[in-house]
Amino acid sequence: MNPIALLPWQSVAALLAAIVALAGLPILPDGMAPASTALVFLLVLTGALVPLLRLPTATESFVLFAAAHGPVYLLLSGITGHEGQAGLAFFALVAASWLIAWRLVTVLSLARPTSRPMGTLLRLVVPTLFGVWLLLLWEAIVRGAGIPFILLPPPSLIGVRIANSLPILAADVQQTIFKSVFAGYFMGCAAGFSVAILADRFVFLRRGLMPIGNMVSALPIIGVAPIMVMWFGFDWPSKAAVVVIMTFFPMLVNTVAGLTAAGSMERDLMRTYAAGYWQTLWKLRLPAAAPFIFNALKINSTLALIGAIVAEFFGTPVVGMGFRISTEVGRMNVDMVWAEIAVAALAGSIFYGVLALIERAVTFWHPSVRGG
Amino acid sequence: MTDRLRDKIIPVTVILAAIVVAWYVGSYAMNAPFQRDLDRRAGVTSTTWEFVVKTMSQPKPTLPAPHQVAVNFVENTFFRKVTSNRSLVYHAAVTLSSTVLGFAFGTVLGILIAVGIVHVVTLDRSLMPWIITSQTIPILALAPMIIVVLAAVGITGLIPKALISTYLSFFPVAVGMVKGLRSPEIMHLDLMHTYNASAGQVFWKLRVPASVPFLFASMKVAVAASLVGAIVGELPTGAVAGIGSKLLSGSYYSQTIDMFAALVAGSIVAILLVSLVGLAGRITERVMGARPA
Numbered sequence: 001m002n003p004i005a006l007l008p009w010q011s012v013a014a015l016l017a018a019i020v021a022l023a024g025l026p027i028l029p030d031g032m033a034p035a036s037t038a039l040v041f042l043l044v045l046t047g048a049l050v051p052l053l054r055l056p057t058a059t060e061s062f063v064l065f066a067a068a069h070g071p072v073y074l075l076l077s078g079i080t081g082h083e084g085q086a087g088l089a090f091f092a093l094v095a096a097s098w099l100i101a102w103r104l105v106t107v108l109s110l111a112r113p114t115s116r117p118m119g120t121l122l123r124l125v126v127p128t129l130f131g132v133w134l135l136l137l138w139e140a141i142v143r144g145a146g147i148p149f150i151l152l153p154p155p156s157l158i159g160v161r162i163a164n165s166l167p168i169l170a171a172d173v174q175q176t177i178f179k180s181v182f183a184g185y186f187m188g189c190a191a192g193f194s195v196a197i198l199a200d201r202f203v204f205l206r207r208g209l210m211p212i213g214n215m216v217s218a219l220p221i222i223g224v225a226p227i228m229v230m231w232f233g234f235d236w237p238s239k240a241a242v243v244v245i246m247t248f249f250p251m252l253v254n255t256v257a258g259l260t261a262a263g264s265m266e267r268d269l270m271r272t273y274a275a276g277y278w279q280t281l282w283k284l285r286l287p288a289a290a291p292f293i294f295n296a297l298k299i300n301s302t303l304a305l306i307g308a309i310v311a312e313f314f315g316t317p318v319v320g321m322g323f324r325i326s327t328e329v330g331r332m333n334v335d336m337v338w339a340e341i342a343v344a345a346l347a348g349s350i351f352y353g354v355l356a357l358i359e360r361a362v363t364f365w366h367p368s369v370r371g372g
Numbered sequence: 373m374t375d376r377l378r379d380k381i382i383p384v385t386v387i388l389a390a391i392v393v394a395w396y397v398g399s400y401a402m403n404a405p406f407q408r409d410l411d412r413r414a415g416v417t418s419t420t421w422e423f424v425v426k427t428m429s430q431p432k433p434t435l436p437a438p439h440q441v442a443v444n445f446v447e448n449t450f451f452r453k454v455t456s457n458r459s460l461v462y463h464a465a466v467t468l469s470s471t472v473l474g475f476a477f478g479t480v481l482g483i484l485i486a487v488g489i490v491h492v493v494t495l496d497r498s499l500m501p502w503i504i505t506s507q508t509i510p511i512l513a514l515a516p517m518i519i520v521v522l523a524a525v526g527i528t529g530l531i532p533k534a535l536i537s538t539y540l541s542f543f544p545v546a547v548g549m550v551k552g553l554r555s556p557e558i559m560h561l562d563l564m565h566t567y568n569a570s571a572g573q574v575f576w577k578l579r580v581p582a583s584v585p586f587l588f589a590s591m592k593v594a595v596a597a598s599l600v601g602a603i604v605g606e607l608p609t610g611a612v613a614g615i616g617s618k619l620l621s622g623s624y625y626s627q628t629i630d631m632f633a634a635l636v637a638g639s640i641v642a643i644l645l646v647s648l649v650g651l652a653g654r655i656t657e658r659v660m661g662a663r664p665a
Binding site: 108150152204205220310313329330332334 | 380
């Protein structure tokens with residue numbers, strides 16, 4: 001049987017890309033030693049042909065891992081300092097190693113993990129590889145095509161920038177996240193929660209507030225930011241006020257919806273126990289509402305960050321993430337902007353992740369947690 | 373009918389009235405100190421009622437009274453030429469155009485991603501966690517950079533703003549569509565299997581119809597997000613046109629009444645867009661033969 005037919009399509013495409021690269025040699029006019037060029041080709045060929053050997057999944061994954069990341073490492077270290085000189089061969093080889101990485105991810109996705117920790121590891125590795133390759137391709141394209149760093153800096157430069165300006169970033173995080181976001185988030189969520197309990201107690205209030213709350217969630221509330229800046233001044237209270245307004249309604253709507261989640265059977269049971277309103281609320285209905293409340297907390301974590309950062313576009317003291325983004329854009333220091341965005345993304349993910357962990361601990365009884 | 377009156381119309385009206393009253397009280401409380409200052413400097417003594425009226429007719433109040441906002445809004449919406457720079461219709465139209473363009477891009481992109489995730493295992497495993505993570509990232513912070521960098525390359529006008537709207541609107545659609553395309557039950561999939569249906573047939577005849585309610589539900593969220601993106605996208609362009617720029621120029625010159633009127637205009641646009649998407653959803657479902665539940 002034709003061996004090509006036995007190969008998965010990613011390997012065939014990687015082989016084709018390697019042939020194209022051969023035609024387009026050298027990889028760089030100067031800067032790549034012949035030895036490393038040969039090594040790149042060798043690794044790509046290994047990666048493309050390894051599916052033929054029918055190795056066990058683990059071994060094959062290791063070979064593919066080396067065959068995908070070795071060449072791209074050599075290529076990237078070759079292009080550094082020679083930006084914009086890359087020819088057809090460079091891009092063809094990057095594409096070939098990307099295809100091998102794709103093959104690796106496919107192998108890992110189809111793998112049947114033998115134990116639970118292995119399964120967790122696989123679930124983490126696959127998306128991590130995807131993220132890493134996004135950065136690698138970004139780096140390769142920016143450096144290879146010689147895109148001016150002022151337009152789109154490569155990830156490595158952004159990393160250097162983060163490492164070099166840690167004090168500034170820390171001050172910005174302190175101002176924006178620890179002062180504005182946290183203060184506003186806690187006040188907004190607490191207010192939304194309290195009003196939701198009130199609305200639950202008084203049916204008239206609930207009937208009046210719910211349609212309004214649902215409508216407000218569609219409005220561009222972020223527009224109140226300049227007004228809040230005018231009222232509360234440039235420092236963090238104005239940002240916290242924006243965050244309070246943005247987080248109030250999701251909390252209200254979700255909590256009220258959650259308080260109706262307890263079944264009538266359970267409520268009847270509480271009534272047969274002669275439980276009062278507050279006892280029923282505390283022991284039955286609030287725990288039943290927990291998934292909804294945590295949903296609101298998670299939505300609000302993102303909204304709070306957005307609210308605080310955008311509010312800083314309208315005026316701040318000379319510190320803060322939104323301030324830094326808007327001023328550094330003006331000075332065309334795009335790498336600092338990306339550093340700030342990376343930090344914001346990290347902070348947002350940590351915020352969300354912590355909430356998700358607390359949720360798992362609190363709603364351990366819920367099917368979505370138990371089943372997983 | 374009486375049920376509707378009792379359960380919805382009366383409570384909502386009462387709460388709205390309470391909000392308006394609270395607003396008037398608030399605008400008196402917030403404008404009074406400045407007015408007192410003015411009166412003292414001018415040496416005017418006025419009765420309580422005159423004083424209250426004066427706090428509600430300042431040209432640049434801290435919190436404008438509802439009727440001031442309403443007058444400004446009506447004036448700038450209905451009594452100005454649509455092409456005038458002061459017309460709210462003009463600004464709303466500018467914002468609306470980038471909202472709709474970004475929303476269209478975002479919806480198409482979201483659907484494509486969802487189809488890919490449902491059909492390719494590799495994408496499901498590798499892309500889905502990133503889609504969820506990306507929702508935790510304050511992507512709006514990118515807005516000024518996208519605008520400035522694209523302007524440096526020579527792309528200005530509608531496209532950069534629409535790109536920000538696209539960013540914000542494709543997440544809800546992608547997540548909702550993945551849920552929708554996976555919503556057919558095993559039994560229905562098995563039935564298609566017994567018919568010897570191909571993957572394409574399962575997709576077009578079962579998955580797509582099943583996903584339509586999810587699509588419209590997530591499109592409602594997406595269109596609201598898209599409007600927010602368009603408004604924020606107008607901020608760094610230096611207040612040329614649009615509701616966002618109206619807010620920004622209002623904040624430069626302390627034109628609070630203008631800012632509130634712009635907010636009202638933005639809210640009306642949002643409500644119109646969401647209702648339109650909802651209406652389109654209901655019509656589509658009726659055409660496809662859904663019965664009212």
